[in-house]
Amino acid sequence: MGLKQHIHWLWNATEGLRLPILFNSITGILRVCVSLSFVWVCKQLIDIASHTTDGSIGYYTALLIVIVAIELSLSAWNNYLENKNDICLKNKLRHKLFTNAMLSAWSGKEGFHSGDILNRMEEDVRLVSETFCKILPSVIVACFQLFAAFLFLTRLDTQMAWIMIFIMPVFLLLSKYYMKRMRYLTKDIRTSESRIQSHIQEKIQHKVLIQTLGQNDMVIGKLGLLQNILYGQSLKRIGFTLFSRTLVMAGFATGYVIAFLWGVNGIYEGSVPFGVMTAFLQLVGQIQRPMVDLGGYIPSIAQSVASAERLKELSDIPLEKQGVQLTLDGSTGIRIENISFTYPGGTRQVIQGFSFDFIPGSRTAIIGETGTGKSTLIRLILSLLYPQKGKIYIYNRQQEIVISPLTRCNMVYVPQGNTLLSGTIRDNLLLGNPDATEEELRNVLTTAVAEFVYGLPDGIDTVCGEKGAGLSEGQAQCICIARGLLRAGNILLLDEFSSSLDKGTEQLLMERLISKTKDKTLIFITHRETVAEYCDYIIQLGRKEK
């Protein structure tokens, strides 16, 4: 993808903030005007002091103080605006990318490692935002400063002004090559940083597993290897930056020395007054400083173009269909008509010409060996995946609709394993229904055989770690079931929901669940006979047994 597209993406991302950024640039321009007035007042003061011109020292001193005060105020205001815009843009970008990630379609597995997403949302967002809110206004101000100082200098000495500005095209020519190279070097570095973050995040998440596998050394060693790669790439970039910067600085130092010697010569010959010499040296600084600043901004701009590329990749993930949810009232069934499904990039058809009618209010167990496609079937019913052939409908007495993400509101899904998040048990339950009352919470916890919650020292407000750390697997699973039950929806999809429970608890759970979900359609994925015994139908994938 070309540079133009990244810049275009960056431009769109700043919608709503362009005016504040422009305002910040205008404040910067005012600051430059004030600092040029400072040069002029200094020149006047020196000329008056050296009797080259007439005037009041008191008047110009007062003017000087006012100018310094204005410059300080503008500088503080500039800084405030810069940081304010930066925070706003960072929040905006992160919010946009997080929304995108949460609403993105799923094709069987995530396209990005969670550590990589985190790294992009933090570091790349920071770089891009800094470039727009701090560097871009500074570039505008630097260009203005360059232009204004050049005009001022031409009034003092046209020839010297042109010599100073001559460095400019050479500088621009060099910067184009520099930008390109820097962009590639930065992209490699950012990829390595993402890898390191993914490695750390995943390994810390599974610390106990790694300890029990006895692979601590291997995991720590891998971090060392990844860091070595990053170290090498960073050194390469530092070397390149230093070399380029030294080259530019050498050019400018030469310019300054030439200007200085020219002034000394003028004073010696009596053709240049002291005031002009001081103003001249200050103006040379005012021309060279923005050039050096511009040179310093190039690495940041190159880095943020590489970052924009990475952020654009995140924001380009296709989204799920959005719109008004389609809720069916009363007992709801699912009709599957001759569906076939292969995972993207897969060669094996996981589901082949499968048909079944889950009639409203029925209970069905889906059984089958490992890897036969039970969870895949549930994902298809949830419209997380789409069959390449055939159709799935949900229906009640009045209507029948083809399923889509918009019909997901009719489903209550309890996934395999422990899916608790960090926070209190209440926080976890409210994910099922944020408006649930205390009584509703108690009811679902009872149905899910999770009354133990009220026996904990902090009851329903007990804080759990990631994945419900602090609870047993079975307890966590019961809370996950309770969370699912809080959700409205007449079709319950329960994937190995009782796998961590003992037989007695499982039986109690099934009895309570069935008595509480009389008109609902229940679909269980299970390896347990106890669960299958409570069902009207058993599907061994592709084969109806009862």
Ligand SMILES: Nc1ncnc2c1ncn2[C@@H]1O[C@H](COP(=O)(O)OP(=O)(O)OP(=O)(O)O)[C@@H](O)[C@H]1O
């Ligand atoms: N994201 C994916 N990409 C490609 N193939 C996949 C993906 N997820 C699952 N599969 C394949 O699809 C097949 C069915 O997987 P699925 O998870 O539906 O099996 P399952 O019957 O639920 O197994 P289990 O009883 O172990 O949970 C497996 O062979 C698996 O390798």
